[in-house]
Structure formats: structure tokens, C-alpha cells
Amino acid sequence: MTDRSGLSRRSILLGGAGASLTIASPFVHVTPARADKGEIVVAGWGGSRTTAMREVMFTPFEKATGIRVRDDGPPEAAKVKAMVDSGNVTWDILDTDIPAILAMVNAKLLEPIDYSKLDKAKLGKIPPVLHHPYGLGHLIYSFNIVYNTKAFPNGTQPKTWADVWDGVKFKGARSFPFRGGLSPQLEFAAIADGVPADKVYPLDIERAWASHDKLRPLVTKWYANHAEAIQLLSSGEIDICCTIGPRGLVAKKEGAPIDVEFAGGKLAPDNWAIVKGSRNAEAVYQFLNFVIDGKVQAELAKRIPYGPSSQDAFAHLSEAEAKELNTSPDNLAKQFWTDIDWWGKTAENGKTNNENQIERYARWMVKRG
Amino acid sequence: MTLVAASAVPSVKAARAWRARPGLMIAGALAFCAIVYLLPMLSLFGWAFQGQGSSGASLAQLSRLIGDDTYHYAFFTTFKIAAITTLICALIGYPYAYLMATTGPRLAMLLTAAVMIPFWTSVLARSLAWMILLGRKGVVNEWLTGLGLLERPAALLFNSIGVQIGMVHVLLPFMVLPIWSILSRLDPGLPRAARSLGASPAAAFIHVTLPLSLPGLAAGATLVFMFAIGFYITPALLGGPNDLTIASLIEMVVRDLLDWPFGAMLSLALLGLVALVFACGAAFAGAGRIAGMEGR
Numbered sequence: 001m002t003d004r005s006g007l008s009r010r011s012i013l014l015g016g017a018g019a020s021l022t023i024a025s026p027f028v029h030v031t032p033a034r035a036d037k038g039e040i041v042v043a044g045w046g047g048s049r050t051t052a053m054r055e056v057m058f059t060p061f062e063k064a065t066g067i068r069v070r071d072d073g074p075p076e077a078a079k080v081k082a083m084v085d086s087g088n089v090t091w092d093i094l095d096t097d098i099p100a101i102l103a104m105v106n107a108k109l110l111e112p113i114d115y116s117k118l119d120k121a122k123l124g125k126i127p128p129v130l131h132h133p134y135g136l137g138h139l140i141y142s143f144n145i146v147y148n149t150k151a152f153p154n155g156t157q158p159k160t161w162a163d164v165w166d167g168v169k170f171k172g173a174r175s176f177p178f179r180g181g182l183s184p185q186l187e188f189a190a191i192a193d194g195v196p197a198d199k200v201y202p203l204d205i206e207r208a209w210a211s212h213d214k215l216r217p218l219v220t221k222w223y224a225n226h227a228e229a230i231q232l233l234s235s236g237e238i239d240i241c242c243t244i245g246p247r248g249l250v251a252k253k254e255g256a257p258i259d260v261e262f263a264g265g266k267l268a269p270d271n272w273a274i275v276k277g278s279r280n281a282e283a284v285y286q287f288l289n290f291v292i293d294g295k296v297q298a299e300l301a302k303r304i305p306y307g308p309s310s311q312d313a314f315a316h317l318s319e320a321e322a323k324e325l326n327t328s329p330d331n332l333a334k335q336f337w338t339d340i341d342w343w344g345k346t347a348e349n350g351k352t353n354n355e356n357q358i359e360r361y362a363r364w365m366v367k368r369g
Numbered sequence: 370m371t372l373v374a375a376s377a378v379p380s381v382k383a384a385r386a387w388r389a390r391p392g393l394m395i396a397g398a399l400a401f402c403a404i405v406y407l408l409p410m411l412s413l414f415g416w417a418f419q420g421q422g423s424s425g426a427s428l429a430q431l432s433r434l435i436g437d438d439t440y441h442y443a444f445f446t447t448f449k450i451a452a453i454t455t456l457i458c459a460l461i462g463y464p465y466a467y468l469m470a471t472t473g474p475r476l477a478m479l480l481t482a483a484v485m486i487p488f489w490t491s492v493l494a495r496s497l498a499w500m501i502l503l504g505r506k507g508v509v510n511e512w513l514t515g516l517g518l519l520e521r522p523a524a525l526l527f528n529s530i531g532v533q534i535g536m537v538h539v540l541l542p543f544m545v546l547p548i549w550s551i552l553s554r555l556d557p558g559l560p561r562a563a564r565s566l567g568a569s570p571a572a573a574f575i576h577v578t579l580p581l582s583l584p585g586l587a588a589g590a591t592l593v594f595m596f597a598i599g600f601y602i603t604p605a606l607l608g609g610p611n612d613l614t615i616a617s618l619i620e621m622v623v624r625d626l627l628d629w630p631f632g633a634m635l636s637l638a639l640l641g642l643v644a645l646v647f648a649c650g651a652a653f654a655g656a657g658r659i660a661g662m663e664g665r
Binding site for chain 2: 076077078081099103104106107173178179180181216220221222224228235236237355358359362363365366367
């Protein structure tokens with residue numbers, strides 16, 4: 001009896017399931033099993049950058065895996081802190097720079113990257129300097145000498161940091177970054193003072209600041225964000241600017257009288273980082289393996305002029321395209337990498353070099369005024 | 370019938386309860402304020418005075434603030450900028466408000482519009498507009514050099530001149546409106562009476578109109594000063610290294626250094642100073658007038 005009733009119940013359930021399947025069958029094709037594969041949220045910078053990423057990364061990834069990619073942002077450290085502290089983590093992956101990552105590592109807001117879960121062949125094409133424990137470099141920006149071509153036509157621009165520091169030989173208003181989470185440009189100060197680019201680290205902090213003092217009277221505006229810097233350059237308010245080279249190239253393409261000198265530039269990565277408490281670890285690594293592919297990165301580089309981290313990307317780019325990218329083999333040789341470890345190192349007072357120098361920068365700015 | 374009557378009784382009772390205690394009606398508003406203003410304020414206090422780990426209260430942040438003169442300089446700069454802005458606003462705003470209150474209705478309307486329209490534009494947009502106007506190759510300098518008044522472009526931007534122009538422009542309505550509100554309700558018979566008793570126009574103004582309008586001036590000055598102390602965008606965009614305000618440093622500490630306890634301490638110090646200014650203004654002009662709830 002029990003057996004039979006059990007059987008019959010099972011058969012009823014099966015029948016019911018079958019019936020509902022039959023009824024639902026026309027919709028099965030319309031709504032594929034995406035919901036089951038989950039969703040990841042990538043916090044990035046919005047604008048043309050996110051649009052390009054959606055086109056060459058997010059949508060193809062969704063098609064390939066069935067995992068939905070939602071974008072949000074901006075990936076500010078303070079926002080991540082609020083999320084992690086409140087236990088309401090809605091972001092999985094961040095697209096952010098090293099200073100932000102260092103601050104977040106210190107505040108225990110990030111998950112270390114498990115490099116064993118990443119594709120060895122693809123990873124091998126990305127310079128080892130970009131394999132940070134908490135961030136994998138994917139899009140390379142660089143601080144370069146960006147200048148107004150009306151003030152410096154036909155290759156008369158300053159070509160070294162010593163030139164930028166030389167207000168007699170190279171007349172013109174300078175602009176350097178301050179605040180906005182940016183560390184002081186101490187490497188350039190040291191190089192302008194005669195330190196070779198490959199011996200910049202470990203930084204001789206006092207020597208760099210002494211050189212930085214000499215820059216002060218030459219600077220018209222200490223800008224707080226890069227868009228402002230580009231605006232000042234293209235309106236002719238500023239002649240020489242230490243800012244993000246790729247941003248200068250975007251403006252150049254739009255017709256602004258701006259160009260970029262790659263020589264002496266400081267390369268730094270924007271990274272994929274994983275938020276602590278992200279619940280979709282498997283999907284996150286699937287995503288990372290998808291987007292560190294050289295071909296995918298090359299497609300992105302065609303849309304936004306930031307350097308792809310994978311050297312494999314240049315196999316898919318023309319020579320003319322490579323010339324305007326800061327990570328092409330030629331341009332790479334003219335520049336140096338930001339030493340992430342040095343900036344992230346904890347000093348005697350328990351803070352990182354980055355935090356200490358940002359604070360010292362504010363102190364320098366206020367007191368010398 | 371009885372059912373309807375029975376259900377009507379409690380609602381009448383409830384209405385009576387509201388009438389008997391009107392304070393209940395603002396309970397919702399009070400709760401809103403408690404959640405939106407009081408709680409964050411308390412957590413600000415919590416951050417500023419929390420000890421290392423979970424070991425109770427600590428004055429570490431306070432002693433850091435007292436010990437680091439970088440922040441004292443920034444507070445000083447902030448107050449200096451605010452004081453100069455207030456002074457310039459008063460010097461421009463008073464005659465303007467006086468004209469608004471005493472002229473014919475058509476011109477008064479025009480003057481009001483001239484004050485109010487920029488008031489409705491975003492501060493960021495206005496600051497950026499000033500950048501375009503005041504720059505080395507900006508409209509103002511092009512004219513001045515074009516007319517031969519200047520040999521080389523003047524430095525109007527990225528220094529305290531730029532900051533003052535930008536801030537006065539943004540804050541002027543807060544000076545003009547309270548003064549105008551007092552002057553426009555002033556009995557015009559009073560200065561006229563003074564004139565008829567032999568006072569010169571200047572004497573009538575100094576001894577009658579000005580003293581009567583001082584509360585408006587005080588209210589305007591307090592408002593402008595308080596806003597100027599917390600100002601952030603305009604000095605950051607139009608200023609140079611000598612115009613670094615405390616608001617900029619708070620932003621740096623909170624957003625870049627993620628040092629929320631110290632950021633909270635700086636914010637509380639700023640809040641305390643603003644409260645002090647408000648208290649001084651209130652003593653002179655009456656708190657209601659500054660808050661815009663003047664009794665008629």
C-alpha cells in the first residue's frame with residue numbers, strides 16, 4: 001500500500017512536471033538558463049570606457065557563458081569600505097588603480113587573486129610586474145609629458161623631466177596633479193634631479209622632495225582630476241602637463257592641440273580586483289580568464305587608447321595603432337613601471353609609503369603657501 | 370447604520386487626539402530628521418572618538434588635530450577666504466539690496482531676476498564658466514589686452530582673486546535677499562520723517578535706515594560666512610596652492626586615505642566652528658531670521 005501510494009504520488013508529481021514543461025516549452029528558448037549561471041557586477045569608471053568594455057568584453061562574455069555582467073561604479077575605495085563594513089557587498093570585480101588597491105588592501109576590503117585559477121598561457125603574455133597579489137593589471141595608463149602643440153610645435157616640446165623642470169629653456173605654464181587620490185610625482189622629481197629611471201626605486205624621498213620644491217614656482221595649477229588637466233591644456237591655459245598620456249591621445253583624436261611625449265613616462269596599471277565577500281568566485285575567474293585574452297584586449301585598445309597589458313594584443317593591432325599605445329614594445333622601452341611594492345610598503349609609522357606621501361603632499365602644499 | 374456610526378467613532382477620537390496634541394503631527398518629520406541627520410551625526414562622533422580596536426573612547430584623533438599645524442593652516446585659510454568673501458558680499462550686496470527695495474517695481478523685478486537666475490544654476494557650472502572667462506587666454510584677459518589696458522594677461526585664475534570672484538558670485542544672493550527682505554518692509558515714512566526734521570539724506574540713512582536694517586545685514590553675513598566655510602568646489606577649481614580649504618583636506622582624508630576617524634574629527638571641528646559663527650550671528654540677528662523663518 002505504502003509503496004503504491006508512494007509510486008502514485010511520484011507519478012503524479014512527474015506527470016505534473018511533465019505537463020508544466022509542455023506548457024512552458026515555447027518559452028524555454030526565449031529565456032535560456034542564464035539566471036542559473038548567475039550574475040557578476042563589475043564596478044568601473046563609466047563613460048566611453050564602460051561602453052567599450054560592454055561591447056568587447058561584457059556582451060561577448062555573456063554570450064559565451066550565460067553569466068550576466070552588470071556594470072556599476074565608480075569603484076571608489078570609500079564606497080567599497082561602506083559595502084564591506086555594512087556586510088552588503090553588491091560588487092564582485094573592480095577596475096581600479098594601484099593607489100586605491102593599496103588603500104583597500106590596508107583596510108582589508110579585497111580578496112587575494114588566486115593565480116592558479118587563471119589561464120597560464122594568457123597570463124604569461126602579461127608582464128610579471130602586473131601580477132599583484134590583489135590586482136591583475138589589464139589596462140595600462142601612464143603619466144607622461146602632455147603638451148600643447150601650439151606652444152611647442154614641430155618637436156620642440158620638452159622631452160625629459162629635466163626639461164620640464166627647466167623654466168628657462170622651456171617657457172610655459174605647468175600643471176601637475178594634486179589630490180584626487182594621486183600620490184606626488186616623486187619619481188619624476190628624482191629623475192629631473194639626475195637619478196636614472198632604472199634606479200629610481202627605492203625612492204630617495206628627501207632628494208625627490210628637494211627637487212619637487214624647485215617645481216613649485218613653475219606650476220600654475222595643481223589640478224585635482226585629469227579631465228580638468230586636459231581641458232586646461234586644450235584651452236591653452238597650460239602648456240606642459242604631467243597627466244595621463246592616453247587621455248591626451250583621446251583629446252588629440254578629437255582635434256585638440258595636444259600631443260604626448262612618451263619618453264620618460266611612468267607606467268601604471270588599472271587592475272581587475274576582487275571585492276571581499278564577493279559570492280560568485282567561479283564566475284569571477286571565468287570572467288577574468290575571458291578578459292585577459294590578448295585578442296579581447298586588442299579590441300578594447302582599438303576603442304580606447306589605453307595600453308593592453310597582454311603583449312599578445314599587439315599581434316592583433318596594426319603598427320599605426322601600436323604607435324599610439326603606451327605598452328607597444330617601442331613605447332614600453334622608453335618608460336618605466338611604477339613600483340607597486342615600494343608605494344605599498346609599510347613605513348615605520350604603520351602607514352604605507354603611498355599614504356604617507358599623500359599626506360606629506362598636502363602638508364607641503366599648505367605650508368609652503 | 371450602526372456599523373457606520375461605530376466605525377466613525379474612533380476616527381473622531383483620533384482627530385481629537387491630534388487636535389489636543391498638535392506635537393504628534395510633527396512626529397513623522399522629527400523621526401525623519403532623527404534618522405537622516407541625528408544618526409549620521411552620532412556615528413560621526415563615534416568615529417572621531419573611538420579607541421583603537423574596540424577599547425572604548427579615545428582622544429587620539431583630537432590630539433592629532435591639535436598637533437598637526439597643516440590642518441590649522443587650512444582652517445585659517447578657510448576662515449580668511451570666508452571673511453573676505455563676506456566683506457565683499459556685504460559691500461556689493463547692501464547697495465544692491467537698497468536699490469532693489471527703493472526703486473520702481475520694473476527695475477526691482479529686473480534686479481531680483483539678475484540675482485536669482487544665477488542662483489538657480491549649478492555651482493559647478495558657474496565655477497567652470499569663470500575658468501573660461503578669467504583664464505590667461507580667457508575673455509576678460511583678451512579684452513583687457515586687446516583694448517591695450519594691459520600689456521600681458523593678468524593672473525586672475527588659480528589664485529585668491531579667482532576664488533573671491535567665484536565665491537562672491539555664488540554667495541551674493543544669500544547676502545542680498547535677507548537685506549532686501551528687511552529694507553523692503555521698512556516703513557518709508559521713517560527716513561522721510563528724518564528728512565522733514567532737517568536731516569541730510571546721508572544722515573537719514575546712517576541714523577535711521579542703516580541701524581534698522583542691521584539685522585538683515587547680520588543675517589546675510591552669517592549665511593554667507595557659514596556657506597563659505599564649507600565651500601569646496603569653487604576654491605578647488607579656481608584657486609591655487611594658497612587657497613587650500615579644510616573641506617578639500619577632509620575630502621582627501623576621507624576618500625583618498627580612508628582615514629574616517631580623523632576625517633570625522635576634522636568634520637566635527639568644522640561643524641563646531643560653523644555652530645559658533647551661527648551662535649554669534651543669532652545673538653545679533655536672531656536665529657529665526659538666519660534660518661529664514663523670520664516672524665512678521
